[in-house]
Structures are given as structure tokens and as C-alpha cells.
Amino acid sequence: MIVSYSPGRIRLRFKELRDPKIAELASKRIENTPGITRVEIKPLTGSLLIEFDIAVLPPAELMVLGKQELEKLGIHLELPDQFKL
Incomplete structure (x- = not known):
């Protein structure tokens, strides 16, 4: 689930993500x-913070790549329409 978003x-x-492994x-x-x-992950809360350079990695591309990597770990991320390519 996306908790908050601002450019970058x-x-x-x-x-x-509460599982430390x-x-x-x-x-x-x-x-x-x-x-x-x-990248900052807090296993206690299952929180994942990502800071990124939008000039190098546009938000929609970040979300697609992130979704692919998280799904390899068995974590499903539903992308809001604004982040779909």
C-alpha cells in the first residue's frame, strides 16, 4: 500500500516487510x-521508504520496477492509475 508520495x-x-529476512x-x-x-525499511512497521532522482528514474518507471521486484518476494503492489505506464 502506498502511504505517501511526493516527487522523489x-x-x-x-x-x-515485518519479516527481517x-x-x-x-x-x-x-x-x-x-x-x-x-532506501529505508523498518521491519517493526513494515514501512519502506524510497528516495530517488526523478530525472534518472521517473515515478511511473520506479513503480513498475518496484512492483516487479516486490512480487519476486511474494509482495503484491496495486499501482494507482497515475503510476501505470
Whole structure:
């Protein structure tokens, strides 16, 4: 679920990220993406914060890539229409 969004910053929350192993895998997969400047996962709340350079990684592209990576971990993200390519 998308909790908040502003250009260059998005916070998501998933119950699956409360598992420290899944949180670590998600962080590693996401932080290696060109354009990502910061990833912070808080397993206690299942919160995922991503900061990114919109000039390198447009928001819609970030969401599609993020959805693909999260689904590899068994986490489903429904994209709002504004983020669909």
C-alpha cells in the first residue's frame, strides 16, 4: 500500500516487510536500481521508504520496477492509475 508520495520520495507499507529476512532482500534489490538515492525499511512497521532522482528514474518507471521486484518476494503492489505506464 502506498502511504505517501511526493516527487522523489515514496513510502509504502506491507505486512510482509515485518519479516527481517524479506526486508533485507527487498532493500538489497531496490537499492541497486539506478536513480535510487536512499532506501529505508523498518521491519517493526513494515514501512519502506524510497528516495530517488526523478530525472534518472521517473515515478511511473520506479513503480513498475518496484512492483516487479516486490512480487519476486511474494509482495503484491496495486499501482494507482497515475503510476501505470
